[in-house]
Amino acid sequence: xxxxxxxxxxxxxxxxxxADFNGVTREVDVTLxxxxxxGDYVLVHAGFAIEEIETEDAEEIGLILDEMTGLLGDxxx
Amino acid sequence: xxxxxxxxDVLRSQKVAGALVERIRALVDRPVSLMEVCxxxxxxxxxxxxxxxxxxxxxxxxxxxxxxxVTPVSGIDRAxxxxxxxxxxxxxxxxxxxxxxxxxxxESERAGGxxxxxxxxxxxxxxxxxxxxxxxVVLVGVGFETTSPAIAATVVxxxxxxxxxxxxxxxxxxxxxxxxxLARVPGRPLDGFLCPGHVSVIIGARAYEPVAExxxxxxxxxxxxxxxxxxxxAMLLAQAQRARDDSGKAEVETQYRRAVTPEGNxxxxxxxxxxxxxxxxxxxxxxxxxxxxxxxxxxFRAFDAVARLGLPxxxxxxxxxxxxxxxxxxxxxxxxxxxxxxxxxxRTPVGPCMVSSEGACxxxxxxxxxxxxxxx
Numbered sequence: 001x002x003x004x005x006x007x008x009x010x011x012x013x014x015x016x017x018x019a020d021f022n023g024v025t026r027e028v029d030v031t032l033x034x035x036x037x038x039g040d041y042v043l044v045h046a047g048f049a050i051e052e053i054e055t056e057d058a059e060e061i062g063l064i065l066d067e068m069t070g071l072l073g074d075x076x077x
Numbered sequence: 078x079x080x081x082x083x084x085x086d087v088l089r090s091q092k093v094a095g096a097l098v099e100r101i102r103a104l105v106d107r108p109v110s111l112m113e114v115c116x117x118x119x120x121x122x123x124x125x126x127x128x129x130x131x132x133x134x135x136x137x138x139x140x141x142x143x144x145x146x147v148t149p150v151s152g153i154d155r156a157x158x159x160x161x162x163x164x165x166x167x168x169x170x171x172x173x174x175x176x177x178x179x180x181x182x183x184e185s186e187r188a189g190g191x192x193x194x195x196x197x198x199x200x201x202x203x204x205x206x207x208x209x210x211x212x213x214v215v216l217v218g219v220g221f222e223t224t225s226p227a228i229a230a231t232v233v234x235x236x237x238x239x240x241x242x243x244x245x246x247x248x249x250x251x252x253x254x255x256x257x258x259l260a261r262v263p264g265r266p267l268d269g270f271l272c273p274g275h276v277s278v279i280i281g282a283r284a285y286e287p288v289a290e291x292x293x294x295x296x297x298x299x300x301x302x303x304x305x306x307x308x309x310x311a312m313l314l315a316q317a318q319r320a321r322d323d324s325g326k327a328e329v330e331t332q333y334r335r336a337v338t339p340e341g342n343x344x345x346x347x348x349x350x351x352x353x354x355x356x357x358x359x360x361x362x363x364x365x366x367x368x369x370x371x372x373x374x375x376x377f378r379a380f381d382a383v384a385r386l387g388l389p390x391x392x393x394x395x396x397x398x399x400x401x402x403x404x405x406x407x408x409x410x411x412x413x414x415x416x417x418x419x420x421x422x423x424r425t426p427v428g429p430c431m432v433s434s435e436g437a438c439x440x441x442x443x444x445x446x447x448x449x450x451x452x453x
């Protein structure tokens with residue numbers, strides 16, 4: 001029930017934004033993330049963006065993954 | 078083309094997952110029990126078959142991670158009582174529809190002609206109230222800290238707009254107080270909590286510090302992809318080993334750093350505090366947990382559906398003949414229940430762990446019944 005999916009903010013008007021979810025645009029409320037700007041990735045739950053998320057590549061995924069990314073090598077996952 | 082954020086390729090990489098499984102195997106040299114308390118973790122662990130990758134001595138337990146599952150029968154009965162009132166529309170997240178109350182469900186009520194509507198966002202309830210001023214719209218307020226801020230924000234907006242025909246049936250639950258109960262269950266040692274990622278987005282990783290410090294149980298906030306969960310498990314095991322070897326203290330670590338901060342989401346926490354006050358709450362299958370729910374503050378009492386519509390308090394024993402309570406406390410596993418897969422199945426749920434797709438029994442039934450999984 002706590003599922004949240006990442007989307008990219010494409011426009012904001014007041015507390016309502018349009019966000020892109022892999023090519024599908026949906027309305028998202030940004031009351032809970034007042035500092036978010038166009039281009040940011042947010043986690044969306046029940047129609048509300050609940051947090052901005054980091055979007056850079058694997059290096060930023062988390063502590064333990066830093067050393068794991070090397071395992072991917074050149075031939076991908 | 079939109080690039081998938083946060084390197085989904087890495088998060089589902091078999092190579093990375095395989096390396097993490099190796100690390101986990103190397104870290105387990107005695108019986109270890111870890112518990113997740115998040116329905117999305119429950120489903121991910123079952124769906125990706127992670128339990129079957131774990132070494133024999135490592136048990137992954139599913140705690141009370143689904144707010145739908147732990148909603149007491151009396152709460153469902155109140156939602157049903159609201160749906161039976163003339164001029165009332167009950168608006169709910171879809172997961173609640175089939176949950177059995179003492180004699181009916183919202184789905185049965187709808188089939189019988191009641192106005193019960195499924196929404197994805199609480200804002201749809203506000204829109205319905207706006208569009209139909211002559212109707213009382215009641216939102217079933219189920220959720221952990223991930224969901225309650227969205228409902229708080231909706232209520233604040235309704236107040237600002239002067240919408241007077243919207244109310245909420247408050248059935249909210251808070252995760253950290255439940256962890257304190259789970260940390261003290263007699264007869265079931267626990268070596269770590271895999272803490273819920275999206276609850277933690279709101280409340281922040283620091284919210285678990287009292288659990289780690291007072292009960293000495295390592296906590297790791299983890300994300301939801303297979304690699305997130307495996308990394309979280311490895312971090313818990315490494316922490317437990319450090320604690321043993323160097324008599325280090327249990328602490329809170331965050332694996333899901335792309336979304337979770339130590340402090341949480343300040344705007345969401347402010348809204349929660351503005352609208353709600355903490356109260357005791359009843360958890361289906363577990364019982365009353367002090368300071369584990371939300372009630373409306375005085376200023377927002379007009380939005381409390383119980384007071385507004387005079388919804389009766391039913392006293393129904395959560396009796397079902399199943400062992401869900403023990404499953405959620407980590408004392409038993411789904412296949413240990415005599416009703417599992419026979420009288421209690423996803424289409425005919427008896428106990429709380431089967432009622433929602435995110436319950437421990439439902440996830441186990443769906444993903445781990447065939448293919449030799451043994452439900453360790």
